[in-house]
Amino acid sequence: MIVVRELTKRYGPTLALDQLSFEVRPGVVTGFLGPNGAGKSTALRIILGLHRPTSGEALIGNRRYDRIRRPMREVGAVLDAGAAHPGRTAFHHLACLARSNGIGGARVSAVLERVGLAGVAQKRVGGFSLGMRQRLGIAGALLGDPAVVLLDEPVNGLDAAGIRWIRSTLRSLAAEGRTVLLSSHLMSEMALTVDHVLIIGRGRLLAETSVAALRDRFQRDVLVRSPRAAELAPVLTGLGATVTAGEDGGLVVVGVNAATIGDAAAAASIPVHGLTPRGATLEDVYLEMTGEATEYRTDTTRTARP
Structure with a gap:
């Protein structure tokens, strides 16, 4: 090696x-x-x-x-x-x-x-x-x-x-x-x-x-889909998670991983139709980690004028 x-x-x-x-x-x-x-x-x-x-x-x-x-x-x-x-x-x-x-x-x-x-x-x-x-x-x-x-x-x-x-x-x-x-x-x-x-x-x-560990380290949230989302939300907040309404009636959960969400839903007998961990891409992680080490930077927040 x-x-x-x-x-x-x-x-x-x-x-x-x-x-x-x-x-x-x-x-x-x-x-x-x-x-x-x-x-x-x-x-x-x-x-x-x-x-x-x-x-x-x-x-x-x-x-x-x-x-x-x-x-x-x-x-x-x-x-x-x-x-x-x-x-x-x-x-x-x-x-x-x-x-x-x-x-x-x-x-x-x-x-x-x-x-x-x-x-x-x-x-x-x-x-x-x-x-x-x-x-x-x-x-x-x-x-x-x-x-x-x-x-x-x-x-x-x-x-x-x-x-x-x-x-x-x-x-x-x-x-x-x-x-x-x-x-x-x-x-x-x-x-x-x-x-x-x-x-x-x-x-x-x-x-x-x-690569997998790096993505997990920078995981943003988990998108949860359940026909009883309103009942599931307080269960998850009770675990210390932050829960907000997502697209198409889904829940966006921050603070706990997909496995914990699935276990909690099963314990409460609440069906879950989807658990999607959403982490940063490798490019996102790279840019975040190397931001202070980049020799040449541009300000991407400004809008170019014609």
């Missing part, structure tokens, strides 16, 4: 990472979230040995990346989808990577097939769309059949089919027991893809938890 301990990085007077610590475990897709300038890219580069930390350490399988003899066999990464030389074909780009790590040519053909680029293997990368470059980058990450995969913004440039493909690919990699770390700004996509989240701001860890 990936272990980051007390990682600090300074660039002159700028503190990019401030004693950042977290773990990324195998078997789940972990999302790495944070506003621009939060330190995500710096942390990823330190994990991959591209930057040296001011203090602290980042380990992959109990070793620093630069101590791994043939890194592509253990770690696959994409930090920049445009890193491939535009004059090379997709096949030759991957073949060069494979040769540098002692990987056979058959594996090149296999990963091109897996990412859907087998039909353009002999075309030059310079003519590829951004989505095709993303697929090529992921092919390079998978070339050594690594146990650890790190991807920075892998869905940029992908169409709907491509986004669905990368989502299923990441989940299948995690299901195989691999460690998968995914950085992205697309909250809607993260909500569908990741199981665990790391949220950072100004170089510090703000949260490390499952």
